[in-house]
């Protein structure tokens with residue numbers, strides 16, 4: 274089923290989805306006290322997640338939130354999907370070093386990310402580099418978040434400098450647009466910058482460096498430079514930044530008789546990631562831009578992964594301009610350098626695929642030993658009163674039949690003797706067990722009532738019309754392709770005959786929908802909707818009883 278059709282269905286069935294979310298909430302397991310703590314300081318990367326509020330365009334579309342923040346380490350994202358075979362609602366849990374719900378202020382985020390602590394360390398150690406990187410789909414709050422971070426970093430870079438040292442701060446802002454790079458502070462504006470890799474680091478040709486004497490001067494320049502970033506209107510954001518911007522603040526501290534302390538802070542507002550299905554509907558220029566963006570985000574991921582692996586893997590930082598510019602963040606030799614990644618996500622139904630993609634991208638950047646989700650699975654014991662391992666044979670069998678229809682045919686193998694309980698399911702891992710439990714129960718048969726019959730009668734003409742169009746289109750397509758001799762033509766002809774003679778059955782509809790007509794998914798969705806999603810079986814019985822045909 275197409276993604277739009279899926280979303281439409283989810284929007285229209287908010288009650289079902291919200292009831293699933295409530296049920297899932299009842300199963301939340303709190304983290305043990307020590308697991309709620311921030312990760313230790315001495316890891317090279319920390320990952321944070323910020324959820325933006327629903328925006329006006331979400332409300333206008335009737336959207337709602339599928340994201341629940343449990344606490345500062347755990348977030349749950351519900352993902353309903355609709356297929357011909359039925360709907361499925363699953364909730365996935367992710368963890369991070371800090372998670373900020375839509376109610377969190379930018380100060381909450383800044384404090385939670387411990388940026389003040391990191392800046393103090395940067396200012397006290399020669400050669401240390403801090404990189405703060407905002408990642409996420411377009412329109413999720415990366416610029417909103419990095420702008421607030423820049424404001425506070427601008428003050429703290431001055432405020433937390435070493436006492437008795439003379440402080441000299443410089444600023445440069447680089448913009449990377451696909452394969453080209455520009456100086457956002459040059460005069461005249463937007464001069465190209467050549468980035469190359471030499472002597473183990475990025476070299477810039479044409480990037481201007483500006484002295485800043487105060488917090489205000491620094492912020493003015495940042496605002497001026499970032500206002501020149503390439504923006505376009507996208508479906509999610511009227512002023513979407515279509516480039517990566519890297520604000521680099523270098524701090525040089527001098528004191529007579531002491532070695533100089535030179536350190537750096539990079540604040541990176543990445544271009545929004547986009548899914549290929551969205552990219553495909555755009556102009557060739559936009560398509561290329563998005564492909565370049567996605568390529569550089571993929572290169573970034575490779576470098577971060579390589580940095581985290583314990584195998585001293587080769588770090589492919591030369592593979593892209595972005596990774597060259599952020600080399601310090603992956604430099605294994607500079608163990609005190611730190612990368613803070615903040616993933617920005619939207620809670621809206623409209624964006625759920627992208628939000629999941631963002632979480633899938635960033636959460637592996639944590640060191641797995643400290644993963645809170647792993648910890649929960651480890652700590653979970655099934656010793657509560659309702660411990661499934663202690664269920665009787667009957668209770669276990671009934672549970673499988675009710676909640677796990679996909680494996681109910683295996684019940685005899687799972688529960689081979691009357692003394693076996695659901696514990697026979699183990700050694701399924703806890704997540705596998707949960708996954709199975711999430712499979713929706715089969716629909717219950719109920720006699721069609723008068724309202725159902727009336728509803729079915731009301732939509733039936735539209736249903737027939739749709740099928741006729743579909744069959745005609747399918748036939749034409751097939752004729753053109755096979756001159757009426759291909760195997761598909763017989764299926765279409767049968768479906769078509771069924772339709773035109775008013776004998777459409779569920780089988781002929783599915784035959785017509787499956788693989789013959791390019792719009793089959795959408796049409797299938799219309800039919801499902803017309804049948805109110807749950808009414809298909811009832812309808813079939815009505816058809817059989819000739820009540821509506």
Ligand SMILES: Nc1ncnc2c1ncn2[C@@H]1O[C@H](COP(=O)(O)OP(=O)(O)OP(=O)(O)O)[C@@H](O)[C@H]1O
Pocket residue numbers: 324325326328375409410411412413414415416417418507510512513514515543544545546617
């Ligand atoms: N936490 C938040 N609270 C209130 N509004 C927010 C929040 N996060 C984002 N917004 C609003 O959402 C819109 C999009 O935010 P922003 O431009 O920062 O997104 P972005 O991720 O940088 O997008 P792009 O990648 O397209 O540039 C803006 O109108 C912004 O004000």
